[in-house]
Amino acid sequence: MTTDINAEFDITNNEQLRYIAAQAADARVNVELETEGMTLNIGPQHPATHGTLRIVARLDGEQVISAEPIMGYMHRGYEKLTEVRTYPQVTTLINRIDWVGSFANEVPFILAAEELMEVEAPPRAQYIRTALFEMGRIANIMLFLGDMAVQLGGVTAIFYAFRDREFVLNQIESATGGRFHPNFNRIGGVKDDLPAGWIKETKSSMQKVRDFCDEMEDLVVGNEIFQARCRGVGIIPADVAMAYGLSGANLRGSGVDWDLRRDADSPLAWKDLDWKVWTHPDGDSFSRYWVRLQETREATYMVEQLLDGLPAGPVMAKVPRIIKVPAGESYVQTENPLGAMGYYVVSKGELTPFRVKIRTASFSNMSISPWLLEGVLVPDIATILASLYFILGDIDR
Amino acid sequence: MNPLISSFLAINPPYWVDTLAKIGIGLVAVLLPTGALVYLFLFKMMSFMQSRLGPMETGPYGQLQLLAEFGKFLQKEDIFPSKADRFVFAAAPFVVLVSTFMLVLVLPGGPDTHFVDLNTGIYFAMAVSSVSVIGILMAGWGSNSKYSLLGGIRAAGQLIAYELPLVLSVVGVVIMAGTLNMKGIVAAQADFGVWFIIPQIIGFFIFMVAVQAELTQPPFDMPVAESELVTGYLTEYSGMRFLLFFIGEFATAAVFSAIGATLFLGGWTVPFVDINAEIMDYIGPLVLAAKMVFIAFLIFWFRITYPRFREDQLQRLAWKFLIPLSLFNIVVTAIFKVVF
Numbered sequence: 001m002t003t004d005i006n007a008e009f010d011i012t013n014n015e016q017l018r019y020i021a022a023q024a025a026d027a028r029v030n031v032e033l034e035t036e037g038m039t040l041n042i043g044p045q046h047p048a049t050h051g052t053l054r055i056v057a058r059l060d061g062e063q064v065i066s067a068e069p070i071m072g073y074m075h076r077g078y079e080k081l082t083e084v085r086t087y088p089q090v091t092t093l094i095n096r097i098d099w100v101g102s103f104a105n106e107v108p109f110i111l112a113a114e115e116l117m118e119v120e121a122p123p124r125a126q127y128i129r130t131a132l133f134e135m136g137r138i139a140n141i142m143l144f145l146g147d148m149a150v151q152l153g154g155v156t157a158i159f160y161a162f163r164d165r166e167f168v169l170n171q172i173e174s175a176t177g178g179r180f181h182p183n184f185n186r187i188g189g190v191k192d193d194l195p196a197g198w199i200k201e202t203k204s205s206m207q208k209v210r211d212f213c214d215e216m217e218d219l220v221v222g223n224e225i226f227q228a229r230c231r232g233v234g235i236i237p238a239d240v241a242m243a244y245g246l247s248g249a250n251l252r253g254s255g256v257d258w259d260l261r262r263d264a265d266s267p268l269a270w271k272d273l274d275w276k277v278w279t280h281p282d283g284d285s286f287s288r289y290w291v292r293l294q295e296t297r298e299a300t301y302m303v304e305q306l307l308d309g310l311p312a313g314p315v316m317a318k319v320p321r322i323i324k325v326p327a328g329e330s331y332v333q334t335e336n337p338l339g340a341m342g343y344y345v346v347s348k349g350e351l352t353p354f355r356v357k358i359r360t361a362s363f364s365n366m367s368i369s370p371w372l373l374e375g376v377l378v379p380d381i382a383t384i385l386a387s388l389y390f391i392l393g394d395i396d397r
Numbered sequence: 398m399n400p401l402i403s404s405f406l407a408i409n410p411p412y413w414v415d416t417l418a419k420i421g422i423g424l425v426a427v428l429l430p431t432g433a434l435v436y437l438f439l440f441k442m443m444s445f446m447q448s449r450l451g452p453m454e455t456g457p458y459g460q461l462q463l464l465a466e467f468g469k470f471l472q473k474e475d476i477f478p479s480k481a482d483r484f485v486f487a488a489a490p491f492v493v494l495v496s497t498f499m500l501v502l503v504l505p506g507g508p509d510t511h512f513v514d515l516n517t518g519i520y521f522a523m524a525v526s527s528v529s530v531i532g533i534l535m536a537g538w539g540s541n542s543k544y545s546l547l548g549g550i551r552a553a554g555q556l557i558a559y560e561l562p563l564v565l566s567v568v569g570v571v572i573m574a575g576t577l578n579m580k581g582i583v584a585a586q587a588d589f590g591v592w593f594i595i596p597q598i599i600g601f602f603i604f605m606v607a608v609q610a611e612l613t614q615p616p617f618d619m620p621v622a623e624s625e626l627v628t629g630y631l632t633e634y635s636g637m638r639f640l641l642f643f644i645g646e647f648a649t650a651a652v653f654s655a656i657g658a659t660l661f662l663g664g665w666t667v668p669f670v671d672i673n674a675e676i677m678d679y680i681g682p683l684v685l686a687a688k689m690v691f692i693a694f695l696i697f698w699f700r701i702t703y704p705r706f707r708e709d710q711l712q713r714l715a716w717k718f719l720i721p722l723s724l725f726n727i728v729v730t731a732i733f734k735v736v737f
Contacts, residue, residue: 040543046627062547062708151624153615153705159447219702225616226704378547379707382624 022058022066037065042381044073050147051392053366057373057381064381067373069366074396082356087113087187087323090353094343095181097360098394101140101337103132103172106185109356111267112332112345113187116325120267125189125315130269131306132172132184133334134299135202138209139168140337141296144389145213148289149220151386152229157220164212167205174198187323189316199307206300213297221290230286234372234384237283244371245364248339249295250388253288255281260335268334273305285387292389324351338362338394362394419512431686433463435651438690439697446701466640473636478541481633485539490634490641492532497645499525500652505580507665507681508673518579519571522656523564526611529649530556533613533620533630536642540633548629551708552620555610558715559617563607565723569600569730570660583664587672592663596733599726601661603719605692608653609699610711612646616703617711650693658688 043054052073058065078097082090094109095102107129114121121129146161169179175194176182184191220226236246241254251258259277261270278294280287327349333342339361346355365388372384437452437460444451452459477483503518505511515521530553537549570593571577574585586592594601610617621629631642658664665681666672706714 038543040547149704153618153622153624154701154703155615156447156701159449163448220704223704225706228710229704229707377707377709379619379622379625379705382622386624 018066018068040378053390053392053395055369055373055381055385057378059378062378064373064376064378067370067381069369071363071366071395074392076393076397078397079356079358082353084352086351087325087353090356091185092181092183094358095183096393097358097397098140098336098338098341098362098391099180100143100391101136102180103136103176103182103184104140104334104336105341106183107133107268108332108334108336108341109343109345110185110187111334112330112343113325114267115330115332116328116345116347117187117319117323119188119317119319121189121317122314123269123311124193124313125317126267127269127306127310128175128190128194128315129185131202131303132175132182133268134303134306135168135172137337138296138299138303139165139172140391141292141299142168142209142212144292145216145220145289145296148386148389149226151382152226154220154223154226157216160212160215160219164208167208171198171202171205174201186316186319188319189314191315193315199310202307203304206303209300210297213293213300216293221293227286229379229383230284230289230387231282232284233376233380234285234387235283236368236372240368240371241283244368246339246368247361247364248335248337249288249291250339250365252277252279253291254283255279260333260340264333264335266334269306270302272309273302275302275305285383288387288389322351324349325353333359336361338389338391339365358397360394360397362390362392366390366395431648431651431689434686435654435690435693436463436647439647439650439693442694443697443701446698470636470640470643473639475636475638476633478633481541482539485535486633487638489532489536489539490638490645492535493529493645494532494641494648496525496528496532497649497652499528500649500656503579504652504655504659504685505583505664506685507678508580510665510678510681511580514580515578517577519567519582519656519660520577522579523560523567526563526653527556527560529611529645536634537630540630542633544626544628544632545630548620548622548626548632551626552613552630554708555613555617555619555711558712559607559610559719562603562715562719562723563611565720565727566600566603566607567660568723569597569726572727572730572734573597579659579664583659583666584672586663587666592661594661597661597726597730599722600730601657603723603726604657604661605695605699606714606719608657609696610715612650612653612696614646614650614696614700616699616705618705619708619711622705650696651689654692654696655685655689657692658685662688662692664688 038059040057040059041054042057044052054070054073055067056070057067078093081093085093090109091106095105097105142161142165146158149155149157172182173179175198176184176191178184236250236254238254238256241251241256246254247258257277257279260266262277275298278291278298280291325347327347329344329346331342331344333340340359341361342359344357344359345353348354369385369388372388373381376384440462441451441459452462455461455465477486500522502512503515503522505514533552533556534549537545537547537552540546570582573589573593573596574582576582576585589596613620620626621631626632631639634642665677665685667684670677
């Protein structure tokens with residue numbers, strides 16, 4: 001009797017394919033070692049996921065046969081909520097997407113709205129925006145630099161990270177009034193000018209961030225155990241990284257020289273600065289950590305350059321008091337701390353956006369995890385997830 | 398019997414009084430203050446290294462923190478997971494703690510200050526230290542949780558692997574001292590002129606690494622790896638039983654430090670003082686405690702500096718590096734012993 005395989009199994013049905021793969025994996029386990037596979041639910045409440053991410057892993061002893069992330073436990077419906085809020089109100093919502101580098105969330109949306117309204121913020125506002133954007137990046141990635149060590153068992157680094165992150169957060173707070181949720185961007189500029197003495201204080205805090213980076217290089221990067229745990233673990237080749245749509249340091253860690261700050265045409269002040277895009281050819285967990293460390297240090301120099309070259313002038317362009325965005329569509333994406341973040345804004349000429357689609361970096365970065373986690377050991381799950389660096393709010397928004 | 402105790406009682410006590418006194422002194426006078434001291438010292442030390450404040454509010458300089466935590470854990474609900482093996486689950490922390498208590502027995506604090514003076518003291522200590530593996534395996538299996546099971550199995554594999562370098566590192570000391578008796582080892586160090594840490598520096602290094610692994614502390618904390626296994630075999634424990642494990646961890650660290658101090662740092666002796674002087678019975682325990690705190694400091698210094706190994710790297714370190722190194726150490730020690 002002949003059966004057409006394609007008739008029984010729909011090879012385009014992913015769920016069915018996964019089921020078959022799991023069955024085959026179980027059979028393999030049983031034949032070779034006479035052991036049973038085990039399904040381990042990592043999360044939704046689990047220390048390794050720092051949020052509510054659930055990973056269903058099928059294990060053979062300590063080896064992962066297949067792992068699948070299940071997202072959506074933290075979905076807050078921001079895309080829909082923006083449709084019932086006026087444009088200035090939207091920033092209050094969206095800076096809660098990636099809550100540790102929140103200033104950067106506001107910028108692409110505001111840029112998209114400005115593009116539709118054909119308003120350009122004055123140069124001083126663009127410089128302030130860029131400086132705060134980079135400080136948001138520093139505050140975000142500093143947390144990663146400590147957190148990665150915690151995931152590998154070295155608890156001390158996270159305390160140093162929290163301690164030195166305060167210097168940056170204090171500066172963000174004194175300029176914007178909000179430590180985590182600045183809500184400082186306006187269509188056509190920023191809310192206020194910088195307070196007196198802020199530039200000098202910020203420069204000294206940038207020096208402290210650089211000291212922190214040196215400390216991490218000693219404590220974490222130079223550590224033999226850290227290197228043994230990270231080098232060669234979770235290797236993403238450049239073509240796979242591109243295929244899965246990775247962005248940010250995950251992509252640059254695979255040796256792809258792509259940074260929207262340099263490559264995209266943005267009204268922000270990056271084009272006036274002298275800086276370098278860091279890449280690492282290895283594509284493993286270590287290279288992702290290393291790239292982020294270098295980026296943090298680079299960002300401190302960028303902030304200093306921005307503050308040195310701060311142009312004089314107003315911080316707000318002339319915009320109407322009641323903002324109605326003309327009908328049209330625009331998509332703006334920027335290089336956020338976690339990777340490329342974009343807002344697709346559709347306007348019908350009303351007070352509120354008609355539709356907003358948010359492209360967040362962590363969602364794409366997370367999508368590679370089933371491919372990456374296959375065949376690794378259980379301890380490497382923590383390493384790989386930590387090195388991909390996702391914020392749960394950024395996955396589920 | 399310690400002359401101290403005899404003079405207190407002013408009689409020659411019968412055996413059962415003697416035994417009860419030893420148990421009472423062992424628990425109340427030795428273990429609790431030592432554990433509290435080590436705990437406080439290490440909490441403060443870790444806090445300063447990690448740029449935190451540590452316990453501040455409870456008593457002067459946070460001294461009563463241990464009491465506060467004791468009270469906190471007492472109030473917590475004692476949870477048995479459904480389908481757990483209740484007897485095994487409940488007994489596991491006691492098995493771990495018993496192994497720690499039995500280690501204290503053979504520690505000498507002075508020429509006459511000791512609980513038991515076994516001729517095979519160090520042999521006994523190495524043997525009972527392995528009992529804790531059973532407790533941890535019981536906890537891992539009895540909890541009926543996948544995380545606990547993985548943690549328990551990891552712990553068993555790790556403790557068995559590191560038992561060997563631990564024992565082999567002690568062999569060098571035993572060869573040099575020519576005795577298994579703990580007091581004999583201390584006396585041999587006094588005769589030798591320098592403490593055994595100088596000639597047995599390799600042995601000391603292996604001993605420290607193995608102790609770190611025996612305590613399942615970073616960088617060898619795979620069994621409790623909180624970022625992967627929640628807390629491994631401790632996952633399902635709460636309240637008093639968790640506290641027992643927690644005390645066991647610190648007390649075992651203290652006791653292993655004391656053993657290390659006895660083997661490598663000259664025990665209760667101080668240079669230029671006759672080791673059998675009567676005053677050593679009184680200051681000997683204090684000297685030993687000071688040396689113990691120093692070694693505990695080293696253990697916890699490593700603990701908070703290093704990230705953890707992966708399971709396979711940990712086994713490779715034990716079997717491919719530490720065991721050959723300790724065998725080499727034994728051979729070299731034996732050659733020196735024969736030649737000189």
